[in-house]
Amino acid sequence: xxLATLDASAQPGKRDxxxxxxxxxxxxxxxxxxxxxxxxxxxxxxxxPRLAAIGDxxxxxxxxxxxxxxxxxxxxxxxxxxxxxxxxxxKVLGVVPEKSDRPLMYQGVSSHFYGPHDDVRFPxxxxxxxxxxEFGVIVDAVPMGTSAAEAMAHIRLIVQINDWSLRKLAGPxxxxxxGWVQAKPPCSMAPFAxxxxxxxxxxxxxxxxxxxxxxxxxxxxxxxxxxxxxxxxHELVAHAAATRDxxxxxxxxxxxxxxxxxxxxxxxxxxxxxxxxIVDHGAPRTDFMAFGDTVRMEGRLPDGRSPFGxxxxxxxxx
Amino acid sequence: xxLATLDASAQPGKRDxxxxxxxxxxxxxxxxxxxxxxxxxxxxxxxxPRLAAIGDxxxxxxxxxxxxxxxxxxxxxxxxxxxxxxxxxxKVLGVVPEKSDRPLMYQGVSSHFYGPHDDVRFPxxxxxxxxxxEFGVIVDAVPMGTSAAEAMAHIRLIVQINDWSLRKLAGPxxxxxxGWVQAKPPCSMAPFAxxxxxxxxxxxxxxxxxxxxxxxxxxxxxxxxxxxxxxxxHELVAHAAATRDxxxxxxxxxxxxxxxxxxxxxxxxxxxxxxxxIVDHGAPRTDFMAFGDTVRMEGRLPDGRSPFGxxxxxxxxx
Numbered sequence: 232x233x234l235a236t237l238d239a240s241a242q243p244g245k246r247d248x249x250x251x252x253x254x255x256x257x258x259x260x261x262x263x264x265x266x267x268x269x270x271x272x273x274x275x276x277x278x279x280p281r282l283a284a285i286g287d288x289x290x291x292x293x294x295x296x297x298x299x300x301x302x303x304x305x306x307x308x309x310x311x312x313x314x315x316x317x318x319x320x321x322k323v324l325g326v327v328p329e330k331s332d333r334p335l336m337y338q339g340v341s342s343h344f345y346g347p348h349d350d351v352r353f354p355x356x357x358x359x360x361x362x363x364x365e366f367g368v369i370v371d372a373v374p375m376g377t378s379a380a381e382a383m384a385h386i387r388l389i390v391q392i393n394d395w396s397l398r399k400l401a402g403p404x405x406x407x408x409x410g411w412v413q414a415k416p417p418c419s420m421a422p423f424a425x426x427x428x429x430x431x432x433x434x435x436x437x438x439x440x441x442x443x444x445x446x447x448x449x450x451x452x453x454x455x456x457x458x459x460x461x462x463x464x465h466e467l468v469a470h471a472a473a474t475r476d477x478x479x480x481x482x483x484x485x486x487x488x489x490x491x492x493x494x495x496x497x498x499x500x501x502x503x504x505x506x507x508x509i510v511d512h513g514a515p516r517t518d519f520m521a522f523g524d525t526v527r528m529e530g531r532l533p534d535g536r537s538p539f540g541x542x543x544x545x546x547x548x549x
Numbered sequence: 550x551x552l553a554t555l556d557a558s559a560q561p562g563k564r565d566x567x568x569x570x571x572x573x574x575x576x577x578x579x580x581x582x583x584x585x586x587x588x589x590x591x592x593x594x595x596x597x598p599r600l601a602a603i604g605d606x607x608x609x610x611x612x613x614x615x616x617x618x619x620x621x622x623x624x625x626x627x628x629x630x631x632x633x634x635x636x637x638x639x640k641v642l643g644v645v646p647e648k649s650d651r652p653l654m655y656q657g658v659s660s661h662f663y664g665p666h667d668d669v670r671f672p673x674x675x676x677x678x679x680x681x682x683e684f685g686v687i688v689d690a691v692p693m694g695t696s697a698a699e700a701m702a703h704i705r706l707i708v709q710i711n712d713w714s715l716r717k718l719a720g721p722x723x724x725x726x727x728g729w730v731q732a733k734p735p736c737s738m739a740p741f742a743x744x745x746x747x748x749x750x751x752x753x754x755x756x757x758x759x760x761x762x763x764x765x766x767x768x769x770x771x772x773x774x775x776x777x778x779x780x781x782x783h784e785l786v787a788h789a790a791a792t793r794d795x796x797x798x799x800x801x802x803x804x805x806x807x808x809x810x811x812x813x814x815x816x817x818x819x820x821x822x823x824x825x826x827i828v829d830h831g832a833p834r835t836d837f838m839a840f841g842d843t844v845r846m847e848g849r850l851p852d853g854r855s856p857f858g859x860x861x862x863x864x865x866x867x
Contacts, residue, residue: 303796305621305660308730329724337727338656342623342796354694354792375867376672397792406647409655410728412626413792474672474715474731478621478660549693 232283233423233538234388235260236268238298238346248298252285253423257540259288268301268424272479275371275387279426294540299344299420300390301369305478307341307418309365309394310334310467311486312460315493319506323515324402334462334470337410339394341482345419347542351395352549353416353522359398360520360546362447364499364528366439366457367392367484368464369424373477379437382468385477389430389439391421391530391539392484398502398519418484421528422540429538437463439530441538443488445499446527447520452504453497455490457530520546550601551741551856552706553578554586556616556664566616570603571741575858577606586619586742590797593689593705597744612858617662617738618708619687623796625659625736627683627712628652628785629804630778633811637824641833642720652780652788655728657712659800663737665860669713670867671734671840677716678838678864680765682817682846684757684775685710685802686782687742691795697755700786703795707748707757709739709848709857710802716820716837736802739846740858747856755781757848759856761806763817764845765838770822771815773808775848838864 233253239245250263250271264281265271271278311317312334321327345351353360369388377385400414427434433441439457446452462470467483488499498504505515520526528542551571557563565585569578582599583589589596629635630652639645663669671678687706695703718732745752751759757775764770780788785801806817816822823833838844846860 303623305623306658311727326726328726329721331721331725333721335725335727336730338658338730340624340656340793342799343794352693358792375670400792403647403649403651405726407649407653408644408646408723408726408728409629409653410726412654412656412789416792471730474676474718474734475658476661481660 232426233257233429234268234282234300235422236298236300236302237296240298246302248302252282253292254288258292260290260292261285261288269480272369272371272387275479294422295348297348297422298346300422300424301344301420301480301482303343304341304480304482306481307339308336308471308481309339309484309486310336310462312462312467313486313489314461315491316487316489316503319503322509323398323502323506324405326402326405328405334467336467336470339415340417343417345417345544347419347422347540348544349419350545350547351419352547353397354549356521358400361396361398361501362526363394363396363487364443364445364453365392365394365484365486365488366530367482370468370477370479370481370483372479373468373472375472375474375476377469377472379466379469382472383437383465385468386427386464388424389427389434390424390482391528391542393419393526393528393542394484395419419542419544421542423538425538430532433532437465441530441532443499444529444531448524451497453499455488455496455499457485457488459490460485522546522548550744551575551747552586552600552618553740554616554618554620555614558616564620566620570600571610572606576610578608578610579603579606587798590687590689590705593797612740613666615666615740616664618740618742619662619738619798619800621661622659622798622800624799625657626654626789626799627657627802627804628654628780630780630785631804631807632779633809634805634807634821637821640827641716641820641824642723644720644723646723652785654785654788657733658735661735663735663862665737665740665858666862667737668863668865669737670865671715672867674839676718679714679716679819680844681712681714681805682761682763682771683710683712683802683804683806684848685800688786688795688797688799688801690797691786691790693790693792693794695787695790697784697787700790701755701783703786704745704782706742707745707752708742708800709846709860711737711844711846711860712802713737737860737862739860741856743856748850751850755783759848759850761817762847762849766842769815771817773806773814773817775803775806777808778803840864840866
């Protein structure tokens, strides 16, 4: 099952948009029997079968009308589960945090997720504007103390995310020990939130084993695969739920998708390429984004399908 | 004007409770003309005058029926604006972050704030359960790039908060550079959210210059004053809004209220006292909280009034 949200933010009180069920070919939709994705997640066991039973998709889907599938969430917790990404980031940010076997995670802004075609607003180019291609999951209510094994069943939907970052602010914020606030503006989501069964064997051991194709200004920049996460999403969910109940609709991210053969396949963020350049040449050569730049991201399955649809956005001055 | 929220969480779809306007003596209330505090904040300019016009408070207020004034928020950003608190915490947590003139801030869980009399659930005593007495503000919508001077007018309500912390998890999370997730379970709020004018001259330069009386298991533990914040709340709001729009209903905290004469007046959290003991005796002598312990917090004005009401809670096993 694939779900999307029609943007209705121009109407008062409609910031959560209008939930729709999307046809298998992604070209049509049917209105959902509940208003919003949050409402569906609040009562998933009862609502999901009603959504899945829809087989007639009468209306053509215009991608330009889509908001993020979850336009806002009560909680967004982002991991950093790809080890080779972390090693390069230490070089770029000039911060080498203490390493451990525990998942890395911070809480970010969740009161707004950009839709897949929205222009993305930043206060200035001088802060080092960067994209970060990720996969993410959305859970139903997860009680405090849920184990990783138990957490798997709470993963109801899988999404594709661009975790926008301001790199020049990231290092100084890390050095405070308080983590990121200014360095992490709102994220973007690809059009479709999908149930795990949509991915078949690509959803394995709590990992999205799909390629994430990233194009910057129309040129391929990266094509890393989601398989080599050091911790699966179920482990990230359990980590997040260790000392708090997770509200239904909590979004949990993988961190930048990255593979050890990054020199061949490229990267899902600019900072990582700059890290490679520091290793290879002693200094970075690739600049961060400029206003007017575009980024396109598409998760692609081995059979060629794009279950999450495409993020295609332009960076603009706020 | 003082606002409170009646707990209605037992009813489906009523997690935001029912907004009421509270009488000057705190003993009675009138139902508000909008359902929830979030709804009021979403349209504050139009709603606030209607709330302020209420002068008849027909119903007796039972403190046991109260939720947090904002039972959940789209965003909670907590500062650490009292310098003498930070210096002691460095000793307790074994982490000495890089110092700067910029505000310290992290984003915490906002999907639930405990009501003032709720039992507070933790997974175990071994994590170092601690209270943190704070003041906080609630803003209406703040556009990205708002200056500190402009931010003052966006501060619509002032609240009193207990930012519950698990100290044994705090140091290791700081060392990752990602900040706190497990170390910061949900906070509690005192019964009443008040407009700045309620505080008179006690609201000065973006600071709540009131004493925060903290009692642990019935004994006075601290009575620090909110005046000596290194950055005022308007500066914290501007810091938070530097790279993101702040959604209406964003809550921003002061961090633990602390005064340089902490040896005389005590502390607003246990960790700070442990820091003093480390300085004075080489090791901490005061244990963290045990299940069954209680904490009481009350902001008190020079004229004896308690504008925020009283937090009085027990710590229990989840």
